[in-house]
Structures are given as structure tokens and as C-alpha cells.
Amino acid sequence: MKVLKSAYSGLIFLFLYAPIVVLIAFSFNAAKSRGVWGGFSFRWYESLVQNAEILHALRNTVVVALLSAVIATVIGTAAALGMHHMRRGLSNFMLNVTYLPVLNPDIVTGISLLILYVFIGINLGFSSLLLAHITFNIPYVILSVSPRLRGMNRHIFEAALDLGAGPAQAFFKVIVPEILPGIVNGFLLAVTLSIDDFVISFFTAGPGVSTLSITVYSMARKGIKPEINALSSIMFVVVLLLLLTVNIRAGRDVRRRAQTHVRSRSPRALSSRER
Amino acid sequence: MNRRLRLTAVPYALYALIFIVAPLLLILYYSLTTGQGTALSLDNFRRFFDPRDTVYLRVLWRSLWIAGVSTAICFVLGYPMAYILSQMKERTRNIISFLFILPMWMNFLLRTYAWMTLLERTGLINTVLKSLGLPPQEIMYTAGAVVLGNVYNFLPFMILPIYTSLTKLDRNLIEASEDLGAGRAVTFFRVIFPLSFPGIMSGLTMTFMPAVTTFIISKLLGGGQNALIGDLIEKQFKVAGDWGFGSAMSVILMVLILLSMNALSRYEKENAGGGLM
Amino acid sequence: MKQLRCLRYGLLALFLLLPSSCKSAPTPGGPSTVTLKVFNWGDYIDPDVTALFTQETGIEVIYTMFEANEDMYTSIKASGDVSHDVVIPSDYMIRKMINEDMLRKIDMGNIPNHALIDDRFKNLAFDPQNEYSVPYMWGTVGIAYNTTMVEAPITSWTALWDEQYQKNIFMMDSVRDSLGVALKMLGYSMNTKNEAELQEAYNKLVEQKPLVLAYTGDEVKDKMIAGEAALAVVYAGDAITISDENPDIAYVIPQEGSNLFVDSMCILKTAENPEAAEAFINFMCSTPIATRNWEYINYSSPQKEVIAQMPEEFQNSPARNPSAEDLARCEVFEDLAQTTQYYEDLWTRLIGA
Numbered sequence: 001m002k003v004l005k006s007a008y009s010g011l012i013f014l015f016l017y018a019p020i021v022v023l024i025a026f027s028f029n030a031a032k033s034r035g036v037w038g039g040f041s042f043r044w045y046e047s048l049v050q051n052a053e054i055l056h057a058l059r060n061t062v063v064v065a066l067l068s069a070v071i072a073t074v075i076g077t078a079a080a081l082g083m084h085h086m087r088r089g090l091s092n093f094m095l096n097v098t099y100l101p102v103l104n105p106d107i108v109t110g111i112s113l114l115i116l117y118v119f120i121g122i123n124l125g126f127s128s129l130l131l132a133h134i135t136f137n138i139p140y141v142i143l144s145v146s147p148r149l150r151g152m153n154r155h156i157f158e159a160a161l162d163l164g165a166g167p168a169q170a171f172f173k174v175i176v177p178e179i180l181p182g183i184v185n186g187f188l189l190a191v192t193l194s195i196d197d198f199v200i201s202f203f204t205a206g207p208g209v210s211t212l213s214i215t216v217y218s219m220a221r222k223g224i225k226p227e228i229n230a231l232s233s234i235m236f237v238v239v240l241l242l243l244l245t246v247n248i249r250a251g252r253d254v255r256r257r258a259q260t261h262v263r264s265r266s267p268r269a270l271s272s273r274e275r
Numbered sequence: 276m277n278r279r280l281r282l283t284a285v286p287y288a289l290y291a292l293i294f295i296v297a298p299l300l301l302i303l304y305y306s307l308t309t310g311q312g313t314a315l316s317l318d319n320f321r322r323f324f325d326p327r328d329t330v331y332l333r334v335l336w337r338s339l340w341i342a343g344v345s346t347a348i349c350f351v352l353g354y355p356m357a358y359i360l361s362q363m364k365e366r367t368r369n370i371i372s373f374l375f376i377l378p379m380w381m382n383f384l385l386r387t388y389a390w391m392t393l394l395e396r397t398g399l400i401n402t403v404l405k406s407l408g409l410p411p412q413e414i415m416y417t418a419g420a421v422v423l424g425n426v427y428n429f430l431p432f433m434i435l436p437i438y439t440s441l442t443k444l445d446r447n448l449i450e451a452s453e454d455l456g457a458g459r460a461v462t463f464f465r466v467i468f469p470l471s472f473p474g475i476m477s478g479l480t481m482t483f484m485p486a487v488t489t490f491i492i493s494k495l496l497g498g499g500q501n502a503l504i505g506d507l508i509e510k511q512f513k514v515a516g517d518w519g520f521g522s523a524m525s526v527i528l529m530v531l532i533l534l535s536m537n538a539l540s541r542y543e544k545e546n547a548g549g550g551l552m
Numbered sequence: 553m554k555q556l557r558c559l560r561y562g563l564l565a566l567f568l569l570l571p572s573s574c575k576s577a578p579t580p581g582g583p584s585t586v587t588l589k590v591f592n593w594g595d596y597i598d599p600d601v602t603a604l605f606t607q608e609t610g611i612e613v614i615y616t617m618f619e620a621n622e623d624m625y626t627s628i629k630a631s632g633d634v635s636h637d638v639v640i641p642s643d644y645m646i647r648k649m650i651n652e653d654m655l656r657k658i659d660m661g662n663i664p665n666h667a668l669i670d671d672r673f674k675n676l677a678f679d680p681q682n683e684y685s686v687p688y689m690w691g692t693v694g695i696a697y698n699t700t701m702v703e704a705p706i707t708s709w710t711a712l713w714d715e716q717y718q719k720n721i722f723m724m725d726s727v728r729d730s731l732g733v734a735l736k737m738l739g740y741s742m743n744t745k746n747e748a749e750l751q752e753a754y755n756k757l758v759e760q761k762p763l764v765l766a767y768t769g770d771e772v773k774d775k776m777i778a779g780e781a782a783l784a785v786v787y788a789g790d791a792i793t794i795s796d797e798n799p800d801i802a803y804v805i806p807q808e809g810s811n812l813f814v815d816s817m818c819i820l821k822t823a824e825n826p827e828a829a830e831a832f833i834n835f836m837c838s839t840p841i842a843t844r845n846w847e848y849i850n851y852s853s854p855q856k857e858v859i860a861q862m863p864e865e866f867q868n869s870p871a872r873n874p875s876a877e878d879l880a881r882c883e884v885f886e887d888l889a890q891t892t893q894y895y896e897d898l899w900t901r902l903i904g905a
């Protein structure tokens with residue numbers, strides 16, 4: 001039985017990792033063409049540093065991810081706070097609206113924004129891309145901050161005011177520390193989603209503005225540049241190493257972590273991998 | 276209750292109005308327009324549902340069918356894996372569940388592209404088969420390739436929620452079942468399986484949803500031979516320029532998804548409690 | 553949770569640590585540097601050329617690619633007024649864009665190298681006065697076939713309907729090219745607006761679909777090099793790229809005739825830097841640059857000096873230098889005006905079928 005279980009797990013892992021092994025192997029392939037092995041070489045790692053197209057896309061990806069996450073975190077946290085203090089009916093209505101981009105297929109979100117931009121005359125470009133990312137990030141911030149607010153004592157804000165704090169002071173000194181984990185989680189989720197996104201960016205990015213995903217897509221149609229394999233391999237190995245060190249260091253408290261880990265990934269966060 | 280705090284939601288309310296609500300209304304509006312004139316009509320929907328020319332309905336059917344098959348395979352492959360995982364020692368299963376997530380840190384387009392290298396006629400799998408003297412397989416550009424791409428990309432979304440619901444299971448229930456004389460099989464089918472239903476439900480949604488709406492996987496691995504509804508929508512917006520028809524198809528897709536999500540979450544509330552999220 | 557957080561931070565750190573030697577995103581109205589936005593077909597320029605242009609003129613180039621004329625057109629329409637300066641569409645699309653007032657007249661006085669363009673490529677129907685476009689590359693559409701996989705040399709479009717090549721055929725994922733093939737095989741014009749003829753061509757393509765392995769874009773080059781299929785409908789230049797890597801590949805312009813295309817450089821009406829755009833077009837027509845591009849892309853060049861220096865063995869290649877006879881059977885695409893939508897509908901249905 002045990003053998004059977006291990007064999008089964010092994011097969012599943014083989015399936016999941018086969019393409020990744022292929023990618024990493026080909027990042028060391030001296031030949032340019034896929035499917036031909038021209039010997040071991042680091043040349044794609046060297047030319048990666050000079051590939052303006054890929055680096056430009058990388059830069060865009062990072063800038064959009066960070067900017068959109070910061071803005072979404074600010075707007076989203078404020079929104080969660082406001083919704084928490086609203087009448088039930090109104091806040092439920094707003095929550096339903098918030099769920100729309102989460103549940104809607106990405107392709108629908110993408111084209112609906114495209115139509116909006118064309119309709120109100122926003123030119124497709126960097127800002128249209130940024131606005132789109134903010135749009136799909138805000139709901140995740142709200143959805144990770146809200147539970148924290150629900151778990152908080154409703155009266156501490158007023159208590160702080162009664163004790164002589166100004167509203168801003170009360171907010172930053174009392175509320176923020178309470179909900180900080182939710183904010184941080186929302187921010188990180190937003191960054192991750194933004195880095196991953198393909199479909200929505202594909203419809204909303206303007207000419208000359210491309211993210212890594214868009215670059216990979218256009219390359220897939222005319223032949224992937226091996227430098228992309230090199231970049232992905234670096235990213236993959238770094239994530240793997242981080243994971244291993246963290247895992248070796250922190251042995252305790254495993255169960256709780258595993259659960260929060262899985263729970264912290266909402267369907268969209270997970271399914272975003274597809275984009 | 277503090278009135279002033281309520282106002283902090285105002286910026287978002289405005290933002291949501293412009294970037295969430297208005298775009299969806301605009302899609303609806305565009306779906307009622309055709310290229311000529313400004314009069315509203317149902318022509319785009321008539322075209323889609325035309326009983327004399329069922330080509331679009333067949334594409335929708337193909338999308339549902341391919342997504343359904345992919346989801347079923349994910350379930351059949353994923354449930355045993357989640358079960359095996361949930362029975363491992365805590366430390367091991369923690370590491371292994373991470374190994375399921377790890378591939379997802381690599382760009383999904385790239386991983387799908389790597390499958391091309393494996394599946395082609397001159398690809399790695401066929402090269403290996405040939406060297407073993409086995410007949411080559413035609414996989415690339417078939418519906419099977421699209422299903423494979425879906426299963427590959429979405430399998431972790433099936434495994435993880437099921438795994439979570441299995442680890443959250445109350446061990447006492449299993450022991451009680453065994454104490455009362457139930458065999459392992461009976462315990463599994465009468466106790467464990469029903470209790471993992473919430474996980475199964477979110478697993479099914481999380482694989483089916485993206486599989487129905489994808490257009491990349493079908494484009495890269497299907498080669499235009501197995502176009503899905505997503506491909507048609509993308510084509511209308513990116514190439515053909517028929518935004519009205521593209522919007523109509525999006526509306527149909529959106530209604531389909533939202534309705535089924537709604538049905539599912541209602542089902543979940545009745546049965547196990549806890550929303551999909 | 554902590555673990556996951558570390559994971560994400562790590563990823564971020566990785567991004568931030570990577571050298572940011574890349575050019576920063578264009579900032580409109582930024583200081584002194586002029587930027588020029590060029591929109592061209594995928595894989596349709598020597599990658600070093602834009603850098604050479606920047607070196608020579610100090611003008612930064614933002615280079616973006618499209619996959620098909622229709623794709624380019626939709627993208628420009630959707631991106632409003634500040635999209636690109638220079639675009640390189642094909643003949644019929646140029647006509648369409650002129651008709652829709654999307655292009656700007658080029659001041660040929662600023663493009664002295666226009667004199668180097670062969671007269672055969674001037675005063676063409678889509679731009680009879682040479683007011684809006686400067687030819688960049690030209691070529692034909694034909695069949696690239698793997699000589700080890702076919703019995704006799706291919707001569708006709710009908711080979712694409714031959715059952716012995718079942719699942720051994722690549723068609724183009726492009727409405728005009730694919731419908732054009734079927735129309736030509738049936739003996740009709742590639743520019744027909746006759747719906748009965750189009751319907752007949754569509755039926756032919758539906759009939760053909762089970763024989764087709766895939767409808768492809770640029771990736772067909774890699775696939776044919778690897779030997780994935782026996783036949784592929786390709787642009788002549790791509791056939792050369794393929795046969796350079798795989799000597800078994802031959803190219804034919806089928807006897808029924810085919811499409812002759814001319815891709816020309818144009819300036820958009822909304823261009824922010826028309827002067828820079830003209831400088832770029834002139835630069836592209838200069839002999840050393842036209843030669844570089846010709847050598848890299850393999851499409852036929854309309855530049856006289858490039859043609860003159862072509863080695864002798866290229867003179868007889870149907871891909872590089874089609875005979876006058878072949879060319880006489882070829883048609884240049886025309887703008888279809890209202891019928892465009894009909895073509896698109898047929899194409900959407902074919903992909904869905």
C-alpha cells in the first residue's frame with residue numbers, strides 16, 4: 001500500500017514537473033532551437049542581461065505590481081473600514097459588487113475594461129494597464145482586511161476618541177495595528193496577482209507597454225527566446241531555495257501554517273495562475 | 276458606529292462605479308449594438324443562438340465539454356493525491372503541499388509552451404517512444420492536448436482545497452465510525468468522502484471556471500482546431516473588430532458562470548456551510 | 553503564513569535586485585530625448601537596427617509588434633490618439649487606412665532615399681501618388697513543402713486538399729490569406745466581393761479543416777524546420793528562413809496564382825514626431841540598413857541597390873525573386889470596404905467549426 005501511494009505521488013509529481021525540467025534543461029542548451037540539444041552552455045544567462053525587450057517587460061511588471069498593490073491597498077483598506085461601519089444592507093450590496101471581478105472570468109473583466117477605456121477615451125498605455133490592475137486588486141485587499149475588522153472590538157475607535165485622540169491618530173494608533181496582518185496579506189496577494197496576470201493585461205495594455213506575461217505570449221507565437229527560459233529558471237530556483245531554507249529553519253507550528261497558507265489563497269488567487 | 280469612518284468607503288464606491296459597474300453595463304450595451312447604426316437590437320444574440328446555423332452553439336458546447344472532461348480528470352487524479360497527502364506526517368505533507376504550489380511560480384504560459392516541446396511529433400515524448408520502438412502518438416493540436424493543458428494547469432486547484440478539507444476533518448468521527456464496526460471502505464465512503472464535500476465543491480469550481488474561459492491553452496495546444504468560446508471572444512476584440520458580437524458572447528459566458536457559481540454556493544450553504552471563498 | 557510571506561518577499565527581492573539597465577518606460581513630455589514609436593510585424597526587422605538608428609540620431613525607438621494587419625488596425629483604433637508614429641501595414645490595409653484618414657502624407661523631400669526604391673514598387677494601386685507610403689519589403693504567398701514527405705513537387709493549391717496529407721498541413725491563422733488560397737484554387741479573385749464565391753470558398757475550407765494540422769502564425773517557421781508537417785502556406789520570406797535551417801524545404805507559387813504583397817512604411821495621422829518618423833523611414837531605406845534587414849528577414853527588398861547586389865543563385869529562386877510569369881498570376885490585395893465584415897464572419901465560423 002505504501003509503495004502504491006509513493007508511486008502514485010511520484011507520477012503526479014512527474015506530470016507537474018516534466019515541463020519545468022524541460023524548461024530548465026533548455027535554458028542551458030547551447031542551440032537556439034527547441035528540440036535540438038547543442039551542448040551545455042550559459043550563453044542565455046549572459047545574453048539575458050542585455051536583452052532590452054525582456055528587461056523592459058520585467059521592469060514594467062514590477063512597477064505595475066508594486067504601484068497597483070500600494071494604491072489598491074490604500075483604497076481597499078479604507079473601503080473595508082467604511083463598509084464595516086455601514087448599514088448591513090448597503091455594505092452587503094457593496095460586497096456583492098466587490099465579488100464581481102473575483103468571480104467574473106478574466107477575459108470578461110479584460111474586455112469590459114477595454115470597452116470602458118475606448119468609450120470614455122482613455123488611451124491604452126501604461127496608465128490603462130495600471131488602472132486595470134488596481135481594479136482587480138482592490139477586491140482582494142477588501143476581502144483580506146474585512147475578516148480582521150470583524151474580529152476587532154467595534155468600540156475601541158470610539159474609546160480612543162473619548163480618551164482624547166484625534167480621528168487620524170485613533171485610526172493609525174488603534175485600528176491599523178489591529179488589522180495590519182490583513183493589510184499586509186492583501187498587499188502581498190495584490191502583488192502576486194498582478195505579477196501573474198496575463199489575460200487582463202493582454203486586453204488593457206497599450207502599444208509599447210508589455211509585461212513579462214505579454215512578452216512570453218508574443219514570443220510563444222514566434223519562438224520563445226531562450227533568455228526567457230533562463231530568467232524563469234533563475235526565478236524558480238530562487239523560490240525553491242527560499243522555500244527550503246524557511247522549511248528547514250522553522251520546523252514547529254507546521255500545521256497552523258499549512259492551513260493558513262492554503263486558506264489565504266482564495267480561488268482567484270489560485271486560479272490566477274492560469275492567467 | 277462612527278459616521279465619519281463610513282466615509283472612507285467613498286473613494287472605493289466611486290472607483291467601483293467607474294471600473295466595475297460601468298464596464299459591465301457597457302458590455303451589455305455593446306452586446307445590443309451591431310456595427311451599423313445606433314439602434315439597439317438582439318441581433319448578436321440571435322446570431323449566437325441561431326437554430327439554423329449552430330456553429331457558435333457548438334463552440335459553447337465544446338468549451339463546456341472540454342472543461343467538464345478536464346475537471347473530471349482533475350478530480351479523479353486529484354482526490355487520491357489529496358487523500359494520500361492528508362494522511363502523511365504533518366511535516367512531510369507540509370513540504371509536499373508546497374511542492375504542488377511551486378510550479379505555479381513559473382509563468383503559466385511558459386509551462387504550457389514547454390508542453391509543446393514534449394508533445395509535438397518531433398517532440399521529446401515521441402522521440403523517446405521511437406527509440407523504444409513504439410509507435411509515435413499524435414497528441415499535439417487535438418482536443419486531448421487541450422484537455423491535458425487544462426489538467427496540468429488546474430490540477431493543483433483541485434488537490435489543495437480537497438486536501439484542506441480533509442485535514443480539517445474531525446478525527447473523532449473517523450474513530451467513532453471504526454469503533455462502531457465500519458470497515459475502512461465504509462468509513463471512507465460514508466464518513467470521510469461526504470465530509471470532504473466543501474473541498475470537492477471548491478475544487479470543481481476552481482478547475483471548471485478557468486477551463487471554460489481559457490483561450491491561451493486552446494490556442495497554443497489546440498492550434499485553432501479546437502476553438503473555445505474564449506478564442507472566439509478574443510478574436511472579435513483583437514482581430515475581427517466586431518465588438519458587438521464579442522460582447523454578446525461575453526455576456527452569455529458571464530451569465531453562465533455567475534449562475535452556476537450562485538447555484539453552487541447556495542448548494543454549499545445548504546449542505547456544509549461556508550461560502551466558496 | 554510566515555513561510556508564504558517569505559516566498560513572496562523573495563520573489564520581490566529577486567525582481568528588485570535584477571539589473572535595471574533597461575530603458576525606462578516612456579514618459580510623455582520628458583526632457584530632451586525624442587522617442588519614436590514603431591509598430592511592425594513580428595520578427596520583421598534586424599534586431600540591431602533600432603539601436604543603430606538611436607546611435608545615429610539620438611532618437612529613442614519604442615518598437616512594438618503585431619501579428620496580422622487586422623490585429624494592427626484594431627489595436628490602433630482602440631488605443632486612441634497616442635499610439636504610434638510609424639506603422640508598416642500591407643497594401644490593402646494601407647488603402648483602408650488612407651480611406652479612413654488615419655495616415656499622414658509623407659514629405660518625400662525628407663526621404664531622399666525614396667529614390668532608391670525600384671520603380672516597380674512605386675505608384676501602386678493602393679497609393680498611386682506615393683503620398684502615404686514607402687515600400688519596405690515585398691513577397692508572395694505560396695506553399696513550403698518538405699521534399700522528403702511528398703512524392704512529387706507540389707504545383708497547385710489542390711495539394712492542400714489532398715487526403716494523403718491529412719494532418720500534415722499548416723494553414724495561416726489569417727482571414728485574407730486563408731480565404732485567398734481557397735478563392736484562388738476555385739479560380740476566383742482574391743479580392744472578390746461576391747458572396748456566392750466567398751461561400752463556396754468557405755465551404756472548401758470547412759471541407760479542408762480535418763486535413764489541417766493547425767492554423768498558425770509565425771511559429772510555423774520553427775515547426776517546419778523541425779519537420780512537424782509536410783506542407784505549409786507561408787510567406788516567401790519565411791520559406792527562405794525555413795529552408796536555410798532545413799534544406800529539405802522547397803517553395804512554390806502555385807500555378808493558380810497567388811497573392812503579391814507589399815509592406816510599406818507609413819506615418820500615422822496622430823504621430824507625435826513626424827520628423828523623427830521621416831528620418832526613420834529614410835534610414836530604413838538606406839542601402840546598408842536595407843541590406844541588413846533584407847539579410848535578416850529574407851523577404852524581398854524593393855531597394856534597387858539591395859536587388860543589384862543579390863548573389864546570382866538568388867536570381868532564380870521563386871521565393872527570393874519570383875519570375876515575371878509567376879508575378880503576372882499574382883494579385884495584390886485590395887481593400888474590401890463593406891465586405892470586410894463578411895470575410896471576418898466567415899473566418900470566425902471556420903475557426904469555430
